[in-house]
Amino acid sequence: MFTLERREKIYDYILQNKNVTVLELSKKLDVSEVTIRKDLSFLESQQLIDRTFGGAIIKSKIIKEKSYFEKEKSMINEKYLIGKKASEFVKSNSTIILDAGTTIMEMAKCIKHIESLRVITNNLKIALFLSDFTNIEVTLLGGKVSMKSKQCTGVETCKIVEKYNVDASFLGCDAFDINNGFMTTSIEKMYLKRSFIKISEKTFLLTSSDKYEKKSMVKVQDFSKLTGIIVDKQSTKLIEDFNKFNIDNCVFV
Incomplete structure (x- = not known):
């Protein structure tokens, strides 16, 4: 599975489930937890998700106040x-x-x-x-x-x-x-x-x-x-x- 395809699957899965864990995604896609963390970091940099301890959640469309x-x-x-x-x-x-x-x-x-x-x-x-x-x-x-x-x-x-x-x-x-x-x-x-x-x-x-x-x-x-x-x-x-x-x-x- 190509990187882009895997990241699309991860994002779709988070959209459906609202929140996920690294372990859960690792097992589902049969890749290492290190790879999943890199994928989640990429999706976060694109402002598509928010990282949580041990996983991720879908990013709220409602913006929060910046400093x-x-x-x-x-x-x-x-x-x-x-x-x-x-x-x-x-x-x-x-x-x-x-x-x-x-x-x-x-x-x-x-x-x-x-x-x-x-x-x-x-x-x-x-x-x-x-x-x-x-x-x-x-x-x-x-x-x-x-x-x-x-x-x-x-x-x-x-x-x-x-x-x-x-x-x-x-x-x-x-x-x-x-x-x-x-x-x-x-x-x-x-x-x-x-x-x-x-x-x-x-x-x-x-x-x-x-x-x-x-x-x-x-x-x-x-x-x-x-x-x-x-x-x-x-x-x-x-x-x-x-x-x-x-x-x-x-x-x-």
Whole structure:
């Protein structure tokens, strides 16, 4: 049996049984446990399965939250282009909300020159970065601190948000698609993003194309609730789908 054929059989078997052991696969395919482990490592590298102690399980389609530092390493140039484009929608003497996320951080770097700007954010790194510029007044929203995502969330954060009215909010997401709009990884983050939308005259979603057609735990809102979506043009399918479904509030960069 060729390697490719064996790996296809392994993957099909895991799909059917949800979870398997190395010993089980070794006996079924009559190959060594060392070979099976190599096959499972390959399937994991293709993001098809998750390794477990002594075996493997089918990979969930629902993505888990990555750390801020993991996110910083991906789609670097695309995030810069998205952030730069988003900065064009920010005017002097305005009040804006900057959500958490590495793409929003790129936007923050592009607005540091804007005069008489008031920025409200739940992102610790953005607040610290913008606080160095005397032309920008920064308000950091308090609440429960997530060191993994470098942000504040929770009921208290939402209560603070409700006191404000802002010109525009710029939101991030963990996943998005045609049917579900944009999504995030927790109920707390979902409520906070909805609170941002509620108090904003305009709302923009900033997201990289690698999150398209992924699934996350909680839906935030449909695209129709947004003023605009700013995304990179690296995915041909994303562009084709948005054109097909007449999503006309999207800007590709």
